[in-house]
Amino acid sequence: MTPAGLLPSDDVVHFYLPSFAGGGAERFFIRIANQIAVGGRPVTFIVNHATGPLRDLLSNSVKLHILGVSKATLAVPRLVTYMKHHKPKVLISALTRTNLAALLSARIAKVGTRVIVCERNQYSALLHELDPLRKRVMTWFVRRLYPTAHAVIGNTAEVTQDIAGVARLAPEQTGIIYNAAPDIAQIDAARNSDTTHPWLDDDQPLAVAIGRLMPQKDYATMLGAVARTKQPLRLLVLGEGPLQEELEDMARDLNIDDRVSFLGFQMDRFAYLVRANIFLLSSRTEGFPNALIEAVAAGVPAVSTDCAGGGAREIMGREFPDRIVPVADTEAMAKAIDAVLAARNSASADQDRQRIADIAARYQIGEIANAFLAKALI
Structure with missing residues (x-):
């Protein structure tokens, strides 16, 4: 339920994201938009284009507005027009380029919109993927536009501190709102679902990884660790991306191609998670990893x-x-995997799983949705 004393209940909360791509940010903000709509508040979800596998997750209670452009840099004129016509009180955006488009549009439209921008990864770390010119241009815009936001939100303390330092923000301009754990009903439904992969039904130890096949995720470290494990661990990778062929070649070079399967994007990822013996994450940089909190739940x-x-x-x-374990440390990851697998059939295994699941209680969707609404009022 929406807490009393926040925005008037008939004020529309607007969200702005690039698309319905299968990333953690898109999935998280669709859930938040749906949750706020469940509380009876009108919600509009704005996207540059409506492509992507997560489109059907948006509730019918949430109004969808499609700008009809391919990327954020082309969205500003149409977003300005939308703001001038609808005069949104609150606009919540995510991902740096989309955030910049939202802030620039609000500055041009001049209708008093409170723009809350959300960073999902450590900005400084992600800059390493850009060429020097793009780094300078991006940071120039961040330093000039982020201070005009109503609030700048990170999903961890480190993400928030990093963007505050880059954009030269005062502490009162920032905040931390974590990602939400999945609904328990999703986990229970997955446990009762039919399995679709033969590795899910045998006794050989099984790992699952979820995420795009891109440099940030550093799957090379994960594959190296799987090759070093003492047990013949199998690995299912749920995700797609530009590095798939390279990673498949690497698995062959490590002689583990018969133990690694790249399944592409999977909507029913929980069906794989709940049957795994271990979840692996090898990223160089993450904000608050959705896939990790899902595994924990x-x-x-x-x-x-x-x-x-x-x-x-x-x-x-x-x-x-x-x-x-340390980033890019194949041996350390392999040792940690071996320790987990060695205990999987021990007397304390069930107690261990409950300790893990209890962590998720700290990240409930209702409280997190209310945190965004509260930030809109402050």
Whole structure:
């Protein structure tokens, strides 16, 4: 339920994202938009284009507005027109380029929209993927536009501190709102679903990884760790991306191609998660990893790199510090995997899974949706 004393209940909350691509940011903000709409508040979801596998997750209670452009840099004129016509009180955007388009549009439209921009990864780390000119241009715009936001939100303390330093923001301009754990009903439904892959039904140890096949995720470290494990661990990778062929070649070179399967994007990822013995995350940088909190909610033991952004450590570091390993350290990841697998049939295994699942209680969707509404009022 929407807490009393926030925005008038008939004020529309607007969200703005690039598309319905299968990333964690898109999935998270669709869930938040749906949750706010469940509370009876009108919600509009704005996208540059309506492509992507997550389109059907948006509730029918949420109004969809499609700008009809291919990318954020082309969206500004149409977003300005939309703002001038609808005069939104609150616009919540995510991902840096989309955030910049939202802030620039609000500055041009001059209708008093409170723009809340959300960073999902450590900005400084992601800059390493850009050429020097793009780095300078992007940072120039961030430093000039982010201070005009009503609030700049990170999904971990480290992400928030990083963007605050880059954009030279005062502490009162920033905030931290974590990603939400999945609904328990999704986990329960997955446990009762039919399995669709032969590896899900045998006794050989099985790992699952979820995420795009791109440099940020550093699957090379994960594959190297799987090759070093003492047990013949199998790995299912749910995700697509430009590095698939390269990673398949790497698996062959490591002689583990018969133990690694790249399944592409899977909507029913929970059906794989709940049957896994271990979840793996090898990213160089993450904010608050959706896939990791999903694994945690399912009670699945996880091993993760201590990726820039700090989300993995915030989720698991208190209870399971031995399962957080240095970035790009294949040997350390392999040793942590072996330790988890060695305990999987022990007397304490069920208790361990419950300890893992209890972490998810800290990240409930209703409280997190209310945090966004509260930030809109402050």
